[in-house]
Amino acid sequence: MIKKNYHLPLIAALFSLVALSCDDGRIYPSEPEEATGGKAAMQVVFHGEEAWPKEYIFIFAAFGEEGKIPLKSKIISRPEDVNIPVAMMLNGLNEETKTISIAVVNKGRELIYDFYSYPVDDLDKEILLPVTEIDLARYDRVQQQVFEAYCIRCHGAGTHAAAGLDLTAGNSHKALVNRPATLSKEGLSLVAPGQPAGSFLLEILREDLIQYNHTDVLPEAELIDLVETWIRNDAKE
């Protein structure tokens, strides 16, 4: 089990540790540190680390009004020990900053998925965000980064659902979890919680098994890993 109460001295110690070890590979400043401007600091414990972004980029970032491209960002590197909180800092925040976020962006730094967003109103004092736990393979991320981005144009609601499968928000979970796959010759479920190997959804994303081949539907293998991690961790809603 992971302890939820991290003591303040530990937090302070971790921040100083990170401040002293910017070149250890864990946190890469995307620009030189700046003495002026606002500062934000945060600690996060990550779960579901098999779904750590790879081709996509995982950042701690400041977003402005428009919210699509970060004003400032630092790449979050995968920690060696995932049970230890990862400490992150941003410097030189300007008054355009509206939120501090933990997000997945693409190579053009466009926002793909926002895990956490904290509204900022006062940049005069250092913003110390609460310690948070983040499940990298949470269902909402699967819904947005996979189903909504690549599936619902065919698996929409009502009569627009190929194979009668509705993967739209609010419907996909009950359409998938513990439901029989009509096209599975072995009688698998679409999603069997805790059992990636018994989940037809994952099978067709990896193997050419049904008439409409699904193996090229997702542009990055890590999106399949994301679905797999969600299923292995019990396909919670």
Ligand code: HEC
């Ligand atoms: C271009 C249209 C299209 C896209 C995009 C698409 N599908 Fe499909 N899907 C189909 C069709 C058509 C079938 C039925 C294939 C057949 O009858 O062999 C199907 C079947 C399925 C099935 C089998 C259903 C069952 O009951 O056995 C699953 C699961 C599925 N799709 C999931 C997905 C997921 C997840 C995505 C996105 C990653 C996706 N599909 C994207 C067209 C699409």
